[in-house]
Amino acid sequence: MSTEDADADGPRRFRLMKGLELTSRQLFYVFVGVLALFLVPEIQGFQSSLRVRTVYLGLCWGIAAVGVNLLLRHAELVSFGHAAFFGGGVYGAALAARYGGIEEAVLLVAAGVLVATTLGVLIGWLVAGYLDIYFALITLAFNQLLFAVVMGSPELLGSDDGLSVRPTSELSRPTVFGLELGPAQYEVLTYYVLIAVVVVTLVVTWRLVNSPFGRALDAIGQDRTRARFIGIPVKRYVWGTFVISAVYGGLAGGLYGLTALRARPEGTLFALRSGELLFMAILGGFQTLLGPIVGGVALTYMLTELRFATEYWEFATGFALLLIVFLLPNGVIGSLPAIVDGLRARARNPAKVSGDVRFLGGLLGSKLRDAAETTKILLFGVK
Amino acid sequence: MLEARNLIKEFGELRATDDVSLRFGVEEGEMVFIVGPNGAGKTTLINLLTGLLEPDEGSVVMHEGTGDGTVERDITDMRPDKRVKEGLVRSFQIVHLFEEMTVRENVRTASLSNHGRISEMRSLDDEHETVERDVDELLEQFRLKDVADEVAETLPHGDRKLLDVAISFALDPDYLLLDEPTSGVGSEEKEYVIETVVEASKEQNVSTVTIEHDMDIVRDYADRMVALVEGRVFREGSPTLLDTDAELRRTLLGVTEDE
Numbered sequence: 001m002s003t004e005d006a007d008a009d010g011p012r013r014f015r016l017m018k019g020l021e022l023t024s025r026q027l028f029y030v031f032v033g034v035l036a037l038f039l040v041p042e043i044q045g046f047q048s049s050l051r052v053r054t055v056y057l058g059l060c061w062g063i064a065a066v067g068v069n070l071l072l073r074h075a076e077l078v079s080f081g082h083a084a085f086f087g088g089g090v091y092g093a094a095l096a097a098r099y100g101g102i103e104e105a106v107l108l109v110a111a112g113v114l115v116a117t118t119l120g121v122l123i124g125w126l127v128a129g130y131l132d133i134y135f136a137l138i139t140l141a142f143n144q145l146l147f148a149v150v151m152g153s154p155e156l157l158g159s160d161d162g163l164s165v166r167p168t169s170e171l172s173r174p175t176v177f178g179l180e181l182g183p184a185q186y187e188v189l190t191y192y193v194l195i196a197v198v199v200v201t202l203v204v205t206w207r208l209v210n211s212p213f214g215r216a217l218d219a220i221g222q223d224r225t226r227a228r229f230i231g232i233p234v235k236r237y238v239w240g241t242f243v244i245s246a247v248y249g250g251l252a253g254g255l256y257g258l259t260a261l262r263a264r265p266e267g268t269l270f271a272l273r274s275g276e277l278l279f280m281a282i283l284g285g286f287q288t289l290l291g292p293i294v295g296g297v298a299l300t301y302m303l304t305e306l307r308f309a310t311e312y313w314e315f316a317t318g319f320a321l322l323l324i325v326f327l328l329p330n331g332v333i334g335s336l337p338a339i340v341d342g343l344r345a346r347a348r349n350p351a352k353v354s355g356d357v358r359f360l361g362g363l364l365g366s367k368l369r370d371a372a373e374t375t376k377i378l379l380f381g382v383k
Numbered sequence: 384m385l386e387a388r389n390l391i392k393e394f395g396e397l398r399a400t401d402d403v404s405l406r407f408g409v410e411e412g413e414m415v416f417i418v419g420p421n422g423a424g425k426t427t428l429i430n431l432l433t434g435l436l437e438p439d440e441g442s443v444v445m446h447e448g449t450g451d452g453t454v455e456r457d458i459t460d461m462r463p464d465k466r467v468k469e470g471l472v473r474s475f476q477i478v479h480l481f482e483e484m485t486v487r488e489n490v491r492t493a494s495l496s497n498h499g500r501i502s503e504m505r506s507l508d509d510e511h512e513t514v515e516r517d518v519d520e521l522l523e524q525f526r527l528k529d530v531a532d533e534v535a536e537t538l539p540h541g542d543r544k545l546l547d548v549a550i551s552f553a554l555d556p557d558y559l560l561l562d563e564p565t566s567g568v569g570s571e572e573k574e575y576v577i578e579t580v581v582e583a584s585k586e587q588n589v590s591t592v593t594i595e596h597d598m599d600i601v602r603d604y605a606d607r608m609v610a611l612v613e614g615r616v617f618r619e620g621s622p623t624l625l626d627t628d629a630e631l632r633r634t635l636l637g638v639t640e641d642e
Contacts, residue, residue, distance in 0.1 A: 207504065207505070208504055211503055211504045211505055212495045212500050212501045212502070212503045212504075212505075212511075213501065213502055213503060213504045214504075215488070215491075215492050215495065215501070216492070216495075216496070216501045216502070218481065218483070218484065218492075219481050219484075219492050222481040222482055222483055222484065223479045223480065223481055223482065225435075225475075225479050226475075226479035226480065226481065226550075227481075228462075228463045228464050228467075229433070229435075229463055229464070229467060229472070229473055229479070230467065230492065230493040230496045230497075230550060230553075230554060231464045231465075231467035231468050231496040231497070231501075231554060232464055232496055232501060233462070233464045233465075234464070
């Protein structure tokens with residue numbers, strides 16, 4: 001009997017809370033994952049390419065992507081405008097610092113959540129009845145509208161210079177839980193707080209998608225008409241979910257503001273960022289809970305760190321993304337089980353590797369032939 | 384009792400429903416069958432009754448209680464999901480299922496909605512005992528127990544039809560409007576599907592309104608029959624009209640009796 005069979009028979013489960021049970025192996029992975037995140041500041045000391053700042057910003061984008069994924073995976077709605085809420089969160093924090101005189105990090109984040117939630121309530125109400133491409137385009141339009149508003153008000157919102165999230169007093173950065181900290185301590189403490197937020201976000205999301213409400217969202221995504229005719233108030237539920245995902249965006253944006261310390265329209269509110277949020281979810285595996293977080297960190301890393309490694313960083317980023325999309329259609333996390341199974345099979349039977357080589361060779365060959373064909377058609381007009 | 388009052392619905396030039404007034408579920412558990420040629424406005428009528436479409440004129444009224452104590456409620460402007468909560472449930476000609484869910488999850492989702500628990504954000508644990516009991520009973524009743532863990536989209540057509548009806552019954556209907564429950568089902572399975580529906584309706588005292596093309600089924604099961612032609616009520620009465628009314632036979636079946 002193999003070990004997998006033993007697993008299927010019923011491994012020991014640990015009940016973390018009502019409804020949330022993990023096998024010992026899952027618990028181990030969770031532990032390792034959180035530990036690895038906690039160790040990032042330590043590693044930064046002697047390995048400078050693993051920067052806390054980048055991981056921090058990546059995790060923020062990841063939280064927002066979890067919100068986007070709530071609509072994408074369950075209600076099957078593609079929002080092209082969720083940077084509105086991420087940006088709304090960053091600007092909420094900046095506005096609170098600039099005009100509210102607020103210096104406490106927790107309150108700044110709360111202000112971000114407040115602004116994003118308000119936006120989510122309004123925009124959500126207007127888009128909840130739409131589907132497919134209309135939903136995508138209208139969310140995109142609202143995103144662009146907000147961007148235009150920010151760009152068009154240099155006095156109040158700083159136009160393309162952005163707004164500082166730093167306190168207006170002589171303090172150079174916000175206080176955390178009332179503590180005035182130096183740069184290094186500030187970085188580490190906010191980072192640890194963020195990890196706690198990530199864990200809480202994931203647990204809350206897990207509970208949400210595995211609740212009857214989550215099932216209602218699945219129902220809406222899979223057949224909206226049927227959902228209505230089993231008594232689900234579809235529009236209200238979509239609106240509610242939209243607001244929840246805006247809260248995630250605002251929370252993420254507020255936290256982002258604590259480290260970026262400046263709200264910039266291009267970097268946080270521009271519609272291209274909405275596309276990146278979608279990409280993060282898909283890259284990490286949108287059929288999984290953890291995928292968007294992993295995608296957020298991975299894409300942010302590629303976009304910010306690769307430029308120091310190579311002159312052709314944009315090309316390299318694009319190429320890496322293409323590879324992942326073609327080779328791992330279920331995203332990084334979504335493909336893990338298949339990868340692990342594949343590796344196990346090859347460990348048992350090394351002959352399979354030659355099959356892989358043949359497969360890749362064949363794939364490459366056919367692509368090259370296609371390319372040659374296309375070139376011929378382009379040059380000579382015939383095959 | 385469910386009443387259509389002078390319903391009119393136009394699609395451009397076409398008057399799909401032309402001043403239709405009908406009563407359904409006059410007695411509790413009554414089985415009414417709607418017959419008529421293609422384009423007679425049968426599905427439009429069901430869409431108007433269930434709120435998928437809004438009528439241009441006329442109203443949909445629900446009568447509650449019996450005898451002298453009846454109360455009239457105009458539900459013409461009520462949202463479809465609210466009507467479901469009032470006991471007005473439907474199925475579709477082309478089945479609408481939650482395709483990526485298992486058979487059990489399909490029925491469970493409907494049952495959670497029926498028990499008013501679908502908005503809960505707590506986890507789906509073993510705390511929904513009444514829901515689980517209902518789901519088990521329905522799977523048994525509609526002979527879907529063996530395929531309970533199959534994903535809906537992989538089911539054969541007959542089972543899909545049954546699942547669609549099982550979802551409807553999970554909503555504990557007073558009135559069940561079935562749009563061709565046997566369409567596309569093989570002749571042997573047909574009997575089986577309709578038999579199951581009839582059995583379940585009798586058991587739970589559900590009044591049904593069924594669109595049906597198979598006249599044998601109408602003869603066998605109808606308490607009352609309504610024939611629609613070009614958006615109007617052409618005949619209403621006993622299913623024996625199918626054999627006795629020459630004009631009806633001509634219009635409906637294309638049968639011309641000699642002499």
